[in-house]
Amino acid sequence: MHIVVGDYMPESDERVFCLQHGGKKQYYRYKCTLCGECCRHDYVIDIRMDDVARWKQQDREDIVRGFQIDMKSLAPAAVIPLGWYKVHPIDQGTTTEKGSQKSPEMAFLDEHREGVNELVRFIVDNHVRVSNGLKNEYLPHWFLPDTCYIAIFQPKSIVIMKQGILKGIRYILINNLRGQCEFLQANLCSIHDTKPIVCQEYPNKDHLENDVRAATKFIEVCKGVNPHN
Ligand code: SF4
Numbered sequence: 001m002h003i004v005v006g007d008y009m010p011e012s013d014e015r016v017f018c019l020q021h022g023g024k025k026q027y028y029r030y031k032c033t034l035c036g037e038c039c040r041h042d043y044v045i046d047i048r049m050d051d052v053a054r055w056k057q058q059d060r061e062d063i064v065r066g067f068q069i070d071m072k073s074l075a076p077a078a079v080i081p082l083g084w085y086k087v088h089p090i091d092q093g094t095t096t097e098k099g100s101q102k103s104p105e106m107a108f109l110d111e112h113r114e115g116v117n118e119l120v121r122f123i124v125d126n127h128v129r130v131s132n133g134l135k136n137e138y139l140p141h142w143f144l145p146d147t148c149y150i151a152i153f154q155p156k157s158i159v160i161m162k163q164g165i166l167k168g169i170r171y172i173l174i175n176n177l178r179g180q181c182e183f184l185q186a187n188l189c190s191i192h193d194t195k196p197i198v199c200q201e202y203p204n205k206d207h208l209e210n211d212v213r214a215a216t217k218f219i220e221v222c223k224g225v226n227p228h229n
């Protein structure tokens, strides 16, 4: 599947785009109807440094409650450089002094214990632990105790978010259990005047054209998309 998204038409808030699938072309017309559907579909909205700088300048400490650490940004795949796995292959692990096998992740932790401990301290001291995630979760977090990938850590301030981003932590919007963004109220974005750049740019032309899953989800979710002949 391939999608080509047109720019907004002159003096209009409409776009036309073309979906090519198995040699067939389907044209669509898109115009936002402000239905709010995209804000209740569990999108992962990540926060950029420019967002944080803007909120700091606007003194918007009130909106920090809507953000959490993306636990995937602390996963081995995000933290450990790929070169490490060449030296410590997953299938072999590393042999300890006692002769037992150690996973590449544990070997990495041992070698970088000080830096990892500093990161853990930063997270624990500067975030509110709203939830550890479900017990018996299949994917326990690899270095934060008693947590899993769906644990919720809210930053305590905008400055903390800035420091966290510089440390490689990714922050995302919190969605409630129904997959709805915390800031959606009465179908409207309650922080519309300063919403995250990702929300301002949605639907992002480059993103849709380069990510088939994003394009498919957009067509499924967006109420402003209609087939066009
Ligand atoms: S911040 Fe606003 S625009 Fe972005 S997902 Fe939440 S409600 Fe929607």
Ligand code: SF4
Pocket: 031, 032, 033, 034, 035, 036, 037, 038, 039, 202, 203, 221, 222, 223, 224, 225
């Ligand atoms: S789902 Fe589509 S039409 Fe509805 S608010 Fe989002 S972009 Fe606009």
